Amino acid sequence: IIFYEDKNFQGRSYECSSDCSDLSSYFNRCNSIRVENGNWILYEEPNYKGYQYYLRRGDYPDFQQWMGFNDSIRSCHLTTQHRGPFILKVYEKEDFKGQMMEFTEDCQCVYEKFRYHDIHSCNVLDGHWMFYEEPNYKGRQYYLKPGEYRRFTNWGANNSRITFYEDKNFKGRSYECSSDNNDLHSHVSRCNSIKVDNGSWMIYEQANNKGHQYFLKRGEYPDYQHWMGFNDTISSCHMIPLHTGAFLIKLYEKEDLRGQVVEFTEDHPHIYQDFNYREIHSCNVIEGHWIFYEEPNYKGRQYYLRPGEYRNFSDWGAVNARVGSIRRVQEFY
Incomplete structure (x- = not known):
């Protein structure tokens, strides 16, 4: 795999043929990638943390091509080749409880086969798998190798949720969000109160994560003064990945x-x-x-x-x- 600092395979580059827990010393940013061989998992942070992206052989001229949120790639993992069968069991509840369904092939819409929208645990019996947060292989990605995952946090996911309200005190039209959104205009025309049910979030005055920024953690914000806002304009949001190590x-x-x-x-x-x-x-x-x-x-x-x-x-x-x-x-x- 070859990482390039600039788009369209330009700028400083670094070629890698094995796992690397910290790519920071080789390049400052990553805006394009060429995968010559193998299947790779890229991570936004060192030590295989943060957002994950699955890349197979091919050219990726900008980070949108690998569904990236930004130009930060800090570690990479080469997945081992698997030639046998694939078996995955997903469960409705934690610790392998509740309804269960077994998969042996790709499934582009789990909801259609499994009555539950949430999967709280799983057992990877054979092969390596990717989970996607949205149907049709979109949204945040999670790499799972063989083993037991008793809770969704075991594969790096979380249950972050934020709700935007057009009026003060959690009234008026609302929109619930559980992942990054670069343009909230189609959902709310203004924002005067917010509830953060889980996770840590950055909200932005302008679309595409620009303008005034505000940090929100779990809690209730009945008016924009409570998040130190200057006005009732919130146009994009970013869910901050969970970090459990040192600072x-x-x-x-x-x-x-x-x-x-x-x-x-x-x-x-x-x-x-x-x-x-x-x-x-x-x-x-x-x-x-x-x-x-x-x-x-x-x-x-x-x-x-x-x-x-x-x-x-x-x-x-x-x-x-x-x-x-x-x-x-x-x-x-």
């Missing part, structure tokens, strides 16, 4: 990861107290997902940062280099 971020005084550096592993309400400089011009998110706040005590404009290098404050969507506080995204269900 590590490095902040730099100058652009391109230069100058004085300070390292954080926990939330910090007042960056100025530990870092002599009032501005952060670049950073490196090594582990976990983080939120930057423009002001101390987690106030002001917010910016979401996933693992990767940010060589200029504009890379995380800011209009200036001011960072007053930082917070880890820790999901609780």
Whole structure:
């Protein structure tokens, strides 16, 4: 497999022929891929975490071709070749309880054969399988090798859910969402209240995850002031993947990861107290997902940062280099 930093197989590239738990040192971003042989699972984060993507032999000139959400690919796994039969058992409830159905072939719409919309556990008896969140092999993907999966979190899934309401206090037209959505306009014309049933979310003022950003965790937000919003416009949302490991971020005084550096592993309400400089011009998110706040005590404009290098404050969507506080995204269900 060959990774390219730019679209259409341009820019710096890296060729790989086996598993790699951290691709960060070989390229900063990934906008196109060529798979010459084998079947591969790519991951948004190091150590095989975050969003997963299944790629077989072929050319992928941009990340939309592998149904990617962004240009971040940080680890890869070469799946072993399987020549025998394929057997998968899915269950209605956790721990292999409730109704069960057995599959030996691909199925593009599980709902049509299995009366339940949710699968809470499964047993992969033979072969390697991909789960897709939506029918017709679309939506978030999950790789399953032979073994028992007693809960959906065992294959990397979660039950995140957010509901947008047009009016305050959870009234008026509403729209329930369980995955990323780049344009909410067809579902709600405005947003004045939100309920987050599960997961951690970034919501955006503009379509395609642009404009003012707001971080929401599980809870109720009866009006837009409760998420520190400037108005009732919410046009896109992103579900932040579950991260269960360590957190590590490095902040730099100058652009391109230069100058004085300070390292954080926990939330910090007042960056100025530990870092002599009032501005952060670049950073490196090594582990976990983080939120930057423009002001101390987690106030002001917010910016979401996933693992990767940010060589200029504009890379995380800011209009200036001011960072007053930082917070880890820790999901609780």
